Amino acid sequence: MPRERSWDSVRFGARTVSGGGDGAGARIQIRYVCERGHRPVEHGVLVFDIAKARWELLHRDNRVQRMAECFLESYLEKRTKQETTQAAAS
Numbered sequence: 001m002p003r004e005r006s007w008d009s010v011r012f013g014a015r016t017v018s019g020g021g022d023g024a025g026a027r028i029q030i031r032y033v034c035e036r037g038h039r040p041v042e043h044g045v046l047v048f049d050i051a052k053a054r055w056e057l058l059h060r061d062n063r064v065q066r067m068a069e070c071f072l073e074s075y076l077e078k079r080t081k082q083e084t085t086q087a088a089a090s
Contacts, residue, residue, distance in 0.1 A: 007034035012071040026050045
């Protein structure tokens with residue numbers, strides 16, 4: 001790894017935020033924390049619009065944005081599996 005770097009790890013978390021009672025405008029907020037030496041150096045929120053299938057807020061660093069996209073893909077896959085399992089149990 002390069003000696004001079006802004007961060008050495010990035011952590012993500014997600015939550016779905018509904019825009020209205022009918023589910024329209026639902027978004028997924030991806031919270032991120034960039035760390036260096038186990039200490040936060042940057043944090044923020046990226047926003048993905050579910051209905052439009054596009055990012056509303058992007059990270060300025062393409063590397064972090066790509067990691068967020070991979071995280072979102074995993075999050076959506078996990079959520080779909082949970083919904084399928086719950087539907088089958090009903």
